Amino acid sequence: MARPATSPAPEPPYYLPSGDEIEVFAQCHAQGLAVMLKGPTGCGKTRFVEHMAWRLKRPLITIACHDDLSASDLIGRFLIQGSGTAWHDGPLTRAVREGALCYLDEVVEARQDTVVVLHPLTDHRRILPIDKTGEVVEAAPGFGLIVSYNPGYQRMLKDLKPSTRQRFVALDFGFPAPETEARIVAQESGIAEPEARALVQLATRLRALQDRGLAEVPSTRLLVAAAQLAVRGVDLRRACLHAIVAPLSDEASLVGAMRDLVDATF
Ligand code: ADP
Numbered sequence: 001m002a003r004p005a006t007s008p009a010p011e012p013p014y015y016l017p018s019g020d021e022i023e024v025f026a027q028c029h030a031q032g033l034a035v036m037l038k039g040p041t042g043c044g045k046t047r048f049v050e051h052m053a054w055r056l057k058r059p060l061i062t063i064a065c066h067d068d069l070s071a072s073d074l075i076g077r078f079l080i081q082g083s084g085t086a087w088h089d090g091p092l093t094r095a096v097r098e099g100a101l102c103y104l105d106e107v108v109e110a111r112q113d114t115v116v117v118l119h120p121l122t123d124h125r126r127i128l129p130i131d132k133t134g135e136v137v138e139a140a141p142g143f144g145l146i147v148s149y150n151p152g153y154q155r156m157l158k159d160l161k162p163s164t165r166q167r168f169v170a171l172d173f174g175f176p177a178p179e180t181e182a183r184i185v186a187q188e189s190g191i192a193e194p195e196a197r198a199l200v201q202l203a204t205r206l207r208a209l210q211d212r213g214l215a216e217v218p219s220t221r222l223l224v225a226a227a228q229l230a231v232r233g234v235d236l237r238r239a240c241l242h243a244i245v246a247p248l249s250d251e252a253s254l255v256g257a258m259r260d261l262v263d264a265t266f
Pocket of ligand 1: 014015016017018040041042043044045046047048176184188220221224
């Protein structure tokens with residue numbers, strides 16, 4: 001569902017870049033190009049968009065996609081009002097009119113017939129036709145369309161159509177390099193740098209378990225959560241079990257392997 005538009009915060013949302021993504025995104029925005037952020041969950045895509053909205057001084061409208069999301073949920077609908085009906089803009093239409101950044105998180109979750117409403121916004125027309133009212137809304141200056149996409153997740157079941165993919169400039173988001181990730185964990189939680197580095201070392205070892213059937217590997221978000229518990233007095237080893245191991249799997253052999261790696265690290 002859509003979160004209300006946020007105006008740029010007075011302080012920049014903390015974002016540590018891994019490459020030239022800030023520069024490339026800013027150029028895409030200046031040229032009116034739609035952007036796709038590719039990468040696993042919890043690796044900083046949402047934070048990046050929040051940071052860019054602040055830099056570009058645009059409001060941000062975020063929509064979490066799911067398989068029930070309809071074109072009307074994005075564009076708007078007639079609602080009963082008094083004795084008649086009145087048109088209510090959906091979050092995408094609001095973003096187009098206001099010149100906001102519109103971020104569709106996990107776009108692959110949305111149905112294809114929902115995703116196609118984005119197409120006329122991604123080419124030179126930059127328009128949003130509203131079939132139900134006959135209006136054609138031209139994107140206000142500053143409007144930007146961003147989608148996120150996790151290529152590994154349910155890859156066999158769902159994928160974006162090539163005709164949709166080709167409408168976006170894609171930025172690849174992997175997990176940050178170890179030094180960068182340790183800085184992020186320290187900054188986000190307040191944990192000391194050596195402990196942040198140990199958490200990242202653990203994450204690197206756990207991520208290697210993907211080959212042994214771990215469906216989702218620990219994200220930066222989970223490391224930050226473990227560090228936050230530790231900073232508030234939870235023993236670091238136990239914090240890792242609660243915040244990293246338990247959320248990732250219920251399968252005894254994988255949980256055992258992860259526990260062993262926690263013990264070997266701390
Ligand atoms: P995604 O949208 O990719 O699922 P988020 O942007 O929500 O992931 O990131 C999860 C958390 O990880 C953030 O809340 C933040 O604490 C941290 N994080 C990840 N990458 C970065 C980064 N490059 N700079 C700052 N914080 C980051």
